[in-house]
Amino acid sequence: MAIKDMQDLFIHELSDIYSAEKQLTKALPRLARATSNPDLAEAFTFHLEETQGQIERIDTLVEELGIKLKRIKCAAMEGLVEEGKEAIESIEEGPLRDAALIAGAQKAEHYEIASYGTLAALAKQLGHRNALAALLETLEEEKATDEKLTMLAEQGGNQAAAED
Template sequence: MANSRKNAEMPNEHLHELFVDELKDILGAEKQLLKGLKKMAEKANSENLKSAFQEHLSQTEGHIERLKQVFESVGLTARGKKCKAMEGLLNEAEEIISEFEDDPALDAALIAAAQKVEHYEIASYGCLTTYAKLMEHQEAYELLGATLSEEKETDEKLTDIALNEANVAA
């Protein structure tokens, strides 16, 4: 489990180990995602989709920096771990790219893969913000909440591109 100092005065202290483990997992996931987003941006046909992937790549770099601040705010060194869920989602995205590379449905398929990633991130950041709030880690709560909002916005942007372009073109 997570190796960290405990604060006997912390509300909901029982969540601390889970919080730290989840932080390590999402930090690893965000780092893994950088490579995946680069590839998805390269393969997308639509300029709007390429741009959305490139924008999320830039946001992901910011998410990593925010996570480092979260670790620091709770007195820990930022350390990630390999995220098996993200690994699986990115492997699936690779399969989609190779299966649909010359297909008009490629962008729709890329959006489906990317939204699976977004939904994983939304679930992860949603849990983390809840844990931070319950343990009264206000700075962590605010930082994680900012990232959660950006993940939701990215999901909405991908839905718009799917509905207005990619799914229609497929």
């Protein structure tokens, strides 16, 4: 389907982030198992629960708006998930792998932050007030996750990798 107007663009972008979130629900448990840092494993597990809530939030706003999502696969998230798999396979378990997992997770968070920021702007322009509130709530959760990952890296995760 061609994108012909702002509503089509909104639906396309929402479909894309929905796919990204679905992919993350499969990737986050793998990341939690691959880390040697219990705090990082807990952060990945917490974000999995949060991501499931974000998917439910999208389901709710799709229903409220009476729209239908497209069946697309988010290529960007697919690539980021693949990078995470490569890090797990190519780096021995320990602080260095943990640093790589944090870096990869932050790339995914930054993608989500950009996506939800764009969606919020589109929702505002289209007058979708309830959708805007839901999207802004998710945007804040994504920013908080990014900050938590930064904190974990700064609290010694990356330092331990440097000393390894």
